[in-house]
Amino acid sequence: MAFVEVKSPPPPANALSGAMADVTALARGLGVTLGYMFQKPVTIQYPEERPRISARHRGRHELERHDNGLEKCVGCELCALACPSKAIFVEGAENPPDAPVSIGERYAKTYIVNMIRCIFCGFCVEACPTEALQLKKVFELADYTRESMIYSKETLLAPAPKREATDSWMPG
Amino acid sequence: MDGLFGLDVATWDIILAVITALIKAFVIVNGLLLAFAYMTLTERKVLGRMQARFGPNRVGPFGLLQPIADGIKLAFKEDVTPRQANFWVHMLAPMMALIPALIIFAVIPLGPEMRILGQPWTWYVAKINVGYLYATAIASVGVYGLVLAGWASNSKYALLGGLRASAQVISYELAQGLAAMTALVLAGSLNLYEIVNQQVSSGLPYALYLPFGLIAFVIYVIAGVAETNRSPFDMAEAEGELGAGFHTEYSGFKWSMFFMAEYVNMINISALATVLFLGGWWPIPTDAPGLIQGLGPIVFLIKIGAFMFMFIWLRATFPRLRFDRLMALGWKVLLPIALVNLLLTSAVVALWPLGVWPFAQ
Numbered sequence: 001m002a003f004v005e006v007k008s009p010p011p012p013a014n015a016l017s018g019a020m021a022d023v024t025a026l027a028r029g030l031g032v033t034l035g036y037m038f039q040k041p042v043t044i045q046y047p048e049e050r051p052r053i054s055a056r057h058r059g060r061h062e063l064e065r066h067d068n069g070l071e072k073c074v075g076c077e078l079c080a081l082a083c084p085s086k087a088i089f090v091e092g093a094e095n096p097p098d099a100p101v102s103i104g105e106r107y108a109k110t111y112i113v114n115m116i117r118c119i120f121c122g123f124c125v126e127a128c129p130t131e132a133l134q135l136k137k138v139f140e141l142a143d144y145t146r147e148s149m150i151y152s153k154e155t156l157l158a159p160a161p162k163r164e165a166t167d168s169w170m171p172g
Numbered sequence: 173m174d175g176l177f178g179l180d181v182a183t184w185d186i187i188l189a190v191i192t193a194l195i196k197a198f199v200i201v202n203g204l205l206l207a208f209a210y211m212t213l214t215e216r217k218v219l220g221r222m223q224a225r226f227g228p229n230r231v232g233p234f235g236l237l238q239p240i241a242d243g244i245k246l247a248f249k250e251d252v253t254p255r256q257a258n259f260w261v262h263m264l265a266p267m268m269a270l271i272p273a274l275i276i277f278a279v280i281p282l283g284p285e286m287r288i289l290g291q292p293w294t295w296y297v298a299k300i301n302v303g304y305l306y307a308t309a310i311a312s313v314g315v316y317g318l319v320l321a322g323w324a325s326n327s328k329y330a331l332l333g334g335l336r337a338s339a340q341v342i343s344y345e346l347a348q349g350l351a352a353m354t355a356l357v358l359a360g361s362l363n364l365y366e367i368v369n370q371q372v373s374s375g376l377p378y379a380l381y382l383p384f385g386l387i388a389f390v391i392y393v394i395a396g397v398a399e400t401n402r403s404p405f406d407m408a409e410a411e412g413e414l415g416a417g418f419h420t421e422y423s424g425f426k427w428s429m430f431f432m433a434e435y436v437n438m439i440n441i442s443a444l445a446t447v448l449f450l451g452g453w454w455p456i457p458t459d460a461p462g463l464i465q466g467l468g469p470i471v472f473l474i475k476i477g478a479f480m481f482m483f484i485w486l487r488a489t490f491p492r493l494r495f496d497r498l499m500a501l502g503w504k505v506l507l508p509i510a511l512v513n514l515l516l517t518s519a520v521v522a523l524w525p526l527g528v529w530p531f532a533q
Binding site for chain 1: 218220221222223224225226485486488489490
């Protein structure tokens with residue numbers, strides 16, 4: 001850390017110039033507040049006005065699919081292992097060859113994220129070898145019951161084939 | 173001469189004068205309370221904008237119904253009296269603060285004496301020859317409200333707030349009084365209407381009687397901010413130190429009465445500063461033709477509005493003073509300057525004829 005030397009202002013030559021300096025400082029302070037009054041407020045008026053969410057925002061989980069509709073998740077449980085708050089539970093199973101769910105040998109039979117426990121650190125996303133798990137821009141996750149905060153696989157799974165990603169927060 | 177109902181014309185004149193005064197008082201009191209309500213909204217909006225946010229804008233268009241919502245909320249709030257408090261004093265203190273604040277405005281001349289439809293009309297309730305004395309005397313009574321509130325609450329925070337309020341108001345009354353004296357000496361009168369009239373007829377408000385008038389004006393305004401216990405002199409309710417100061421133990425409508433008193437006092441100080449230093453309805457001549465005379469009160473209200481904006485502006489800008497600094501400013505800076513200023517002004521007034529100011533040109 002660089003050490004920054006703070007220079008104190010030179011002592012006033014006499015009491016009068018000191019008082020003048022004080023009054024000037026007060027006037028400058030008044031100028032600052034007046035200047036702010038004519039600026040646009042920084043407030044985002046939330047329900048009507050939507051916040052701008054950055055591309056890397058860590059919001060709601062989503063399980064992605066391949067373009068052909070098969071799930072990217074291969075049920076390896078690495079996300080559950082990486083999770084520091086133990087919010088993820090994955091139960092893998094053999095991928096039935098006649099009706100494949102994923103492209104791998106296994107798939108996630110059960111995939112549960114407990115959104116009360118989740119701290120949105122994104123370790124699960126980093127751990128995922130197939131880029132199946134993503135954290136999206138959706139941030140309005142409040143709900144009324146604890147039960148509804150436990151997201152099942154059906155909730156987390158991206159909608160079936162070839163649709164625009166649902167990460168847009170825009171209505172419609 | 174017989175008037176109506178067997179009463180003579182002179183009696184009817186008195187009755188009419190009383191009725192007129194009552195109506196004016198009614199209008200002024202309600203006008204002040206309405207001004208208070210919308211002053212709170214203005215303050216919150218302006219403060220918000222100065223802090224780069226919006227302020228209230230949810231209730232009604234631009235938040236214009238916010239004061240009504242606040243009023244309803246306060247009226248229906250539970251009114252708590254602490255068990256150890258002195259019940260009667262606790263109840264009377266807010267009234268002691270509010271009523272003086274409301275009745276000061278009786279002597280404020282809002283506009284020139286004029287004739288409406290041939291009838292004489294005045295923009296004040298009372299024109300008394302000791303108008304300024306009346307205003308300061310009543311304002312001093314208002315301090316009792318704060319002190320008694322602090323005492324009656326039986327709370328340490330409230331007591332400290334009340335003590336601070338009394339010490340501060342008494343200290344700054346001196347500087348304020350001496351600054352006002354400068355204007356009174358210049359006018360040679362205590363009658364607020366006469367003071368305004370002198371400034372209007374000489375064409376120069378006392379604040380522009382350089383340098384003494386301006387110095388007195390600045391001191392009056394600083395002391396006025398301290399008198400009303402407003403930031404940066406809000407020691408009496410320093411919320412970071414004393415909870416809420418003298419009104420810590422107040423809630424509901426009693427609390428809102430203190431709030432009203434504070435804001436109405438701000439209006440009073442603004443009105444008095446306008447009368448004493450800004451020439452009231454100056455530059456509207458007192459003897460102008462009727463319609464132009466009617467602009468007088470509007471000019472007056474604009475000046476009051478400018479002062480009110482200044483109060484908010486100061487609050488948005490300056491941090492609260494430390495109490496000893498506050499006292500030092502009042503006693504060691506403002507009071508000596510005001511005293512010397514008054515002496516010099518008196519000397520000039522004694523040497524030059526009234527209404528002629530040697531440094532004005």
